[in-house]
Amino acid sequence: MMTEQILELRAITKTYPGVTALSGVDLTVNSGEVLGLIGENGAGKSTLMKILGGVVAPSGGTIRIDDVEHASLTVNSSTGAGIAFVHQELNLFENLDVAGNVLIGREPRFGGFMKLIDQKALRARVQPLLDRLGVDFNARALVEDLSIAQRQMVEIAKALSYDARVIIMDEPTSSLTLTETERLLKVIGELRESGVSVIYISHRLSEVMACADRVVVLRDGQRVGSLDRGEITHDAMIRLMIGRSLKSLYLPPKQQPRDQGLVVEDLVTTAFSNSKVSFKIRRGEIVGLAGLVGCGRTEVAQAIFGVDPALGGRVTIDGKSVKLGDVRSAIAHGIYLAPEDRKRSGLVLDLPIAENITLASLPRYARMTLVDTAAEHKVAEEQGRKLKIKAPDVDTIALTLSGGNQQKIVLGKWMSMQPNVVIFDEPTRGIDVGAKSEIYALMRELSDAGVAILMISSDMEEVLGVSDRMIVMHEGHVSGHLERNQFSEHNVLTLAVGGTIQQEAIEHA
Amino acid sequence: MLRKELGLFLLILVIGAITAVLNPQFISQINLTNLANQIGLFGLFAIGVGVVIITGGIELSVGSMLALLGIIFLDLLVNHELAWPIALLITVGGGVILGTIHGLLVTQLRLQPFVVTLCGLLIYRGLARYYTADSTAGFGYGSGYETLEWLVSGRVGVVPNAFIFFVAVCLIMSVVLHKSVFGRYLFAVGKNEEAARFSGIPTKLVITAAYSIAGLLTGLSAIFFVFYTQSVSPSAHGNFYELYAVAAAVLGGCSLRGGEGSILGIFLGTVLLQVLQNLVNMLGIPSSLNYTVMGAVIMLGVIADRELQRRRMHKIMVDSAAARATGKAPAAA
Numbered sequence: 096m097m098t099e100q101i102l103e104l105r106a107i108t109k110t111y112p113g114v115t116a117l118s119g120v121d122l123t124v125n126s127g128e129v130l131g132l133i134g135e136n137g138a139g140k141s142t143l144m145k146i147l148g149g150v151v152a153p154s155g156g157t158i159r160i161d162d163v164e165h166a167s168l169t170v171n172s173s174t175g176a177g178i179a180f181v182h183q184e185l186n187l188f189e190n191l192d193v194a195g196n197v198l199i200g201r202e203p204r205f206g207g208f209m210k211l212i213d214q215k216a217l218r219a220r221v222q223p224l225l226d227r228l229g230v231d232f233n234a235r236a237l238v239e240d241l242s243i244a245q246r247q248m249v250e251i252a253k254a255l256s257y258d259a260r261v262i263i264m265d266e267p268t269s270s271l272t273l274t275e276t277e278r279l280l281k282v283i284g285e286l287r288e289s290g291v292s293v294i295y296i297s298h299r300l301s302e303v304m305a306c307a308d309r310v311v312v313l314r315d316g317q318r319v320g321s322l323d324r325g326e327i328t329h330d331a332m333i334r335l336m337i338g339r340s341l342k343s344l345y346l347p348p349k350q351q352p353r354d355q356g357l358v359v360e361d362l363v364t365t366a367f368s369n370s371k372v373s374f375k376i377r378r379g380e381i382v383g384l385a386g387l388v389g390c391g392r393t394e395v396a397q398a399i400f401g402v403d404p405a406l407g408g409r410v411t412i413d414g415k416s417v418k419l420g421d422v423r424s425a426i427a428h429g430i431y432l433a434p435e436d437r438k439r440s441g442l443v444l445d446l447p448i449a450e451n452i453t454l455a456s457l458p459r460y461a462r463m464t465l466v467d468t469a470a471e472h473k474v475a476e477e478q479g480r481k482l483k484i485k486a487p488d489v490d491t492i493a494l495t496l497s498g499g500n501q502q503k504i505v506l507g508k509w510m511s512m513q514p515n516v517v518i519f520d521e522p523t524r525g526i527d528v529g530a531k532s533e534i535y536a537l538m539r540e541l542s543d544a545g546v547a548i549l550m551i552s553s554d555m556e557e558v559l560g561v562s563d564r565m566i567v568m569h570e571g572h573v574s575g576h577l578e579r580n581q582f583s584e585h586n587v588l589t590l591a592v593g594g595t596i597q598q599e600a601i602e603h604a
Numbered sequence: 605m606l607r608k609e610l611g612l613f614l615l616i617l618v619i620g621a622i623t624a625v626l627n628p629q630f631i632s633q634i635n636l637t638n639l640a641n642q643i644g645l646f647g648l649f650a651i652g653v654g655v656v657i658i659t660g661g662i663e664l665s666v667g668s669m670l671a672l673l674g675i676i677f678l679d680l681l682v683n684h685e686l687a688w689p690i691a692l693l694i695t696v697g698g699g700v701i702l703g704t705i706h707g708l709l710v711t712q713l714r715l716q717p718f719v720v721t722l723c724g725l726l727i728y729r730g731l732a733r734y735y736t737a738d739s740t741a742g743f744g745y746g747s748g749y750e751t752l753e754w755l756v757s758g759r760v761g762v763v764p765n766a767f768i769f770f771v772a773v774c775l776i777m778s779v780v781l782h783k784s785v786f787g788r789y790l791f792a793v794g795k796n797e798e799a800a801r802f803s804g805i806p807t808k809l810v811i812t813a814a815y816s817i818a819g820l821l822t823g824l825s826a827i828f829f830v831f832y833t834q835s836v837s838p839s840a841h842g843n844f845y846e847l848y849a850v851a852a853a854v855l856g857g858c859s860l861r862g863g864e865g866s867i868l869g870i871f872l873g874t875v876l877l878q879v880l881q882n883l884v885n886m887l888g889i890p891s892s893l894n895y896t897v898m899g900a901v902i903m904l905g906v907i908a909d910r911e912l913q914r915r916r917m918h919k920i921m922v923d924s925a926a927a928r929a930t931g932k933a934p935a936a937a
Contacts, residue, residue: 400802402801402802422801422802422804423804423806425804426804432802434802439796439798439799440798440799440802441799441802442796442799443792443795443796443799443800444795444796445795445796445863446791446792446795450788450792454788454792454799454800454803454805455803455804455805457785457788457789458785461784461785464784464785464786465779465783465784465785466783466784466785466788492920494920495920495921495923508803
C-alpha cells in the first residue's frame with residue numbers, strides 16, 4: 096500500500112505560566128500506520144493530543160495537514176481534517192441507542208421545519224460501520240446496556256462516521272479484559288489495513304509492542320526518540336522513557352525506623368476485587384508508593400483511611416486493629432489522609448483557614464458542645480506559624496490561597512491531631528517549587544518524630560528523591576519493593592509496567 | 605457576613621415605611637399584633653426547612669405534615685380526650701419521626717431530597733383526608749386544654765405568644781447553628797460533603813438530624829396552627845406552606861446549593877413575606893395578586909443578591925491574585 100504523510104507536527108511548544116509542557120516536539124503520522132506514543136505520567140502526551148484535537152493552542156510550532164500549514168487547530172478544523180478521539184473516559188449518551196450516539200448532531204431528518212429524526216435512515220447509516228468493526232451488538236442497542244469494551248467500539252464507529260483518517264486512542268485498554276484487549280488490537284489491525292492511522296497511547300508496553308509500527312517517546316515535554324518496527328522492545332522503550340538526571344531531594348532520616356507501624360494485610364479494594372495488597376510501613380520512615388495512573392494506589396490509600404469500603408483484609412497500627420470502611424476509626428487511630436483532590440476532598444474551600452484546620456477535631460475545641468473560637472484560633476495560628484501558611488490571618492477563606500498554602504491547611508488539620516500514620520496522595524501536585532521543598536522537609540520532620548508516612552506520587556523525581564523505601568503497584572497488586580540502594584527510574588518503571596522482572600535484575604541497579 | 609441580613613432589614617423598614625405612609629393603619633397596634641402572630645406561625649417551620657436547605661437538601665412536605673399532625677392532635681385531644689401534654693408529645697414526636705424517615709431515605713437510600721419530600725407531601729395530605737373522611741375536624745365542646753390554648757394563642761401584653769415562642773426558637777437555633785459543633789458540621793456538609801466525610805464528620809447523621817429538626821419544628825407548628833384556625837379541613841389546611849418556608853429561607857440568604865444561610869436571615873425573610881402579605885391588604889391591592897407580589901419581590905431580591913455576590917467574588921479573586929503575586933516573591937527570591 097502506498098503510504099503518504101497526512102499529518103506533521105513540527106517544533107510544537109506549549110508553555111503555561113511557569114511550566115513548559117512541550118518543547119520542540121516533532122511528530123508525523125503516515126496513512127495506514129499505528130503510531131505508539133509513550134512516556135511517563137506528565138511527559139506531555141495528553142497536551143500533545145489536546146493540541147491535535149484543537150482543544151489547546153500551541154505556543155509555537157506548526158501543524159501541517161495535507162500540505163496545508165496551521166499555527167493551531169480548532170475542534171472543528173481537527174474533526175474536518177479527519178482526526179478523531181477515542182477517550183479514556185468515554186463520552187457517550189447512555190440514554191440513547193448506538194445509532195443515536197454515532198450520528199449525534201448529524202441525524203438524518205424529515206418533516207421539514209419540525210426536524211423529526213428519521214430513525215430508519217439513522218440505523219441504516221450506522222449499521223455498516225458496526226459491521227465493518229465486527230461487533231456483537233446492533234445499531235438499536237442502548238448504550239447503557241453495553242460493556243466498556245462495546246462502548247469503545249461505538250466510539251470507534253463514531254470516529255469512522257466522520258471519515259476519520261487518524262484515530263487517537265488514549266489508554267484504550269485500561270478497563271478492558273484480556274480478551275477484549277485482543278479484540279481491540281485486532282480491530283486496530285483492520286483499521287490499518289483499510290488505510291486509517293491510529294495513534295495509540297498506552298502505558299502497557301506489551302500492547303504497544305503488539306500493535307505499533309513505530310513508537311515515539313516523550314519525556315519532560317520533549318521528543319526523546321523514536322523506534323521503528325524492528326526496534327520496538329520493552330527494554331528499548333523503557334531506556335528512552337527514563338534517563339534524565341534527577342535532582343537529589345533526599346533528606347536522610349535522623350534515626351533507624353522503629354519496628355512498629357502500619358501493617359496492611361491482604362487488603363482488597365473495590366476497584367481491583369481480585370488483588371490482595373499487603374505491606375508494612377514502620378514509624379520513622381517515608382515509603383513511596385509508585386505506579387502508573389490507574390494502578391490502584393489511590394484506592395488502597397482510601398481503603399486504609401476508610402473513606403472507601405474494603406472487600407477484605409486487615410489494617411493494624413502498632414498491632415491494634417483498625418475497623419475497615421470507617422473513617423472515624425482510622426482517625427481515632429491517628430491514620431490520616433491528605434487526599435489527591437485537595438479542592439474536592441481535602442478542604443471546604445469556602446470556609447476560613449481556622450475552621451478547616453479544626454474540622455476533623457472540632458469536639459476538642461468545644462465546651463458543652465459549643466465551639467470555643469478562642470481555642471480554635473490558637474491552634475490554627477500555631478499550625479499556621481509552624482507550616483508557614485502565607486495568609487493575612489486564620490479567618491482568610493481557603494479558596495483565596497495558592498495551592499501550596501491550601502495543602503498546608505490540609506496538613507495543619509492532621510498535624511494538630513498527633514498523627515501516627517499520614518498518607519500523602521500526590522502531595523505536591525500543582526504546587527510551586529518553593530512550597531514543594533517545604534512540604535518534603537515537613538514530611539521528614541514528621542517521620543523523624545515517629546510518624547509512619549506513605550507517599551503516593553506520579554512524579555518520578557519526587558518518589559525517588561523523597562522516599563526511604565518504595566512499593567510499586569501494577570494493575571491493583573504490589574509488583575515489587577525497592578530499597579534505597581535499588582532506586583532507579585528503570586527499576587520503578589519496569590515494575591510499574593509489567594512486574595515480570597527478576598529479583599537479581601533489581602539488585603543490579 | 606451580616607451584610608445580607610442588614611440589607612434585608614433595611615428593605616423591610618423601607619417597605620414598612622412606605623406602607624405606613626400610604627395607610628397609617630399598617631402601624632396600628634392591632635395590625636402589628638396580628639402581623640407578629642402571623643410571623644410566629646409561619647416562621648417556626650421555616651426555620652426547620654432552612655436548616656434542611658443549609659445541608660443542600662429541601663423539605664417540601666411541611667404543609668401536608670401540618671394537616672396530618674393537626675388532625676391527629678385534634679383527634680387525640682377531642683375524641684380520645686388525652687391529657688394535652690401527652691397529645692402534644694405524640695404530635696411533636698410524630699413530626700420528628702416523619703422528618704427522621706425523610707433523612708434516612710436521603711442518606712441511606714441516597715434518594716433525592718426533592719423526590720422524598722414531594723412524596724411526603726402527597727402521602728401525608730392523602731392520609732390527613734382519609735383520617736377524617738375528608739370532613740373538617742374542630743374542637744367542638746372539648747375542654748381541659750385551656751392552659752395550652754393560652755400558651756399558643758394567647759399574648760403577653762400586646763405581643764402574641766406565637767411570636768415570643770418563635771423568637772425563643774430563633775435564639776436557640778442561632779446558638780445551635782452558629783456556635784455549636786453540630787452547626788459547624790451542618791455548614792461544612794452543605795458546602796462540601798466529600799471534604800466533610802474525609803475529615804471524619806458523620807455526614808449521614810448530620811443530614812438526618814437536619815430533617816429531624818425540621819420535623820420537630822413542623823410538629824410544634826402544627827399545634828400553633830390548630831389553635832389559630834380552630835379547625836382543620838384536611839384538604840386545605842397548610843396548603844402551599846412549604847413554599848412560604850422555602851421562600852423565607854431563600855430571601856434570608858439560604859442557597860439551595862447548601863452551605864449558606866443564617867437564622868437571623870430566615871427570621872427576616874419570614875418577616876418580609878408576612879409584611880408583603882399584609883401590605884396587599886393594607887394598600888387595597890386585589891388579594892388575588894397576593895402571590896404575584898410575593899413572587900416578584902423574591903425574584904428581585906434574588907437578582908440583587910446574585911449581583912452583590914458576583915461583585916464580592918470578583919473582589920476576592922482579584923485580591924487573592926494580588927496577594928499571591930506578592931506572597932510568591934519571597935519564595936522565588
